[in-house]
Amino acid sequence: MYCGIYAPWDHVPKFLRYAEVMNPLVPVMYFFDANDVEGHEEKLKTWRHFVVTDAYFNDARFGPGSLIFDYEQNVRLVEALYLLSLDRDDAPNKVNQITEEQLATERAEWVWFPVELTEKELLDPYVPIKAAFEELQLQQFRDHLSEWLNAALSIDAVDEYMSAGEIIMVYDHLKKMYSAAWLIFQRDTERTQYKDKTRRARESSDCPDGKQGELEEEETDNIDGETNDSISL
Template sequence: MYCGETAPWDHFPKNLRIGEFLDPLQVIVEFFSTGQPPEQLRKLEAWRYFVVEEEYYNDPKLGPEPLLLRYDLHLRLMEAAYLKLLKFKDDNIDTQSIQPGQLENERRMWPYFPADFSGEELSDPYAILEQSFDRYPPQAYRDNLHAWLHVALSTRTDFETLPPGEIMSFYENMRRLCNGAWLIRQRESGNAIMKS
């Protein structure tokens, strides 16, 4: 598929190994092994802070390494989620029907359940991914993450490169992608994380 000025190979995963390319769910599982959504979203919000403020990111003990790791994790999550979406569409899989009471059970049993989606979106996390990639195709996602990394590590904020409205729009998209990936992780991994 050719998307405007973006060549098809721009959407090709650039940060996944062959095994991960063949089984992108393992990347999604790995992403959430570094923290469940509340922690991931807190770290994302902290990253956004350094994108919009004049301060720059520098962990007192570890320097820029935690932010570089966050950048890599989000790149890999995005590419894995995109591959999952493509496979879902290529296989012409019908949306898994949600059994009566399933959403309520998940809400009760899981340690985290996204609150900002409609019932239809909660029933079909691939619709969440599709909307996310409609707004930010993979290369646009990569470009934004790269800009966020540079601005967060810079001593000045460049609102010409990243206007505040665009920062918020991309931030909300990243939140949606993270939450959609969490739903897929919980339902498809065969090893849903439950409340203790």
């Protein structure tokens, strides 16, 4: 791991397009288009396994290259959450206050609800996000995930350049960030996923055409061909 001094320009998004920087909810939506929280957690656990063992990642169907896609999705999510947390700091008065009653409704009606977050974190998903970036700067996250990728595709386990404590820290933060991102996705987009699919369809039809069309158009423009992009750190 790099132990030197980071320049200010190191802490800018490097995997997001311009329109995604302007609207960080787009990469968050794309993250959950690719998989649900439990699916992402399972992939992260598998990735970690190949980081700490001599085996290397090789998906039976898609080969080693599919890990590069997962790596990029994780970096893009971290960058998007970093931007969203900055937006939150700039306009704290615009944040909708979540009540205990709303939490109870979300638990009952959403297709999935986080179980690893504290009550405080459920009420404000930016709490675990801020905690993550207080411990790891944005570029440090990218450096760690780059090392994870290299180790998982190597025939050797990770060596002294990454400690067990660092691996656990990154893993735990990412799992909480998945759950926090899911809360933001469910509350702040027009794509809330309910157990009752008829309610979801009804609420989508009630959404103003302009707003829904704008979200869908922007998302399509910015994620089309995403898997073909590869940006070096």
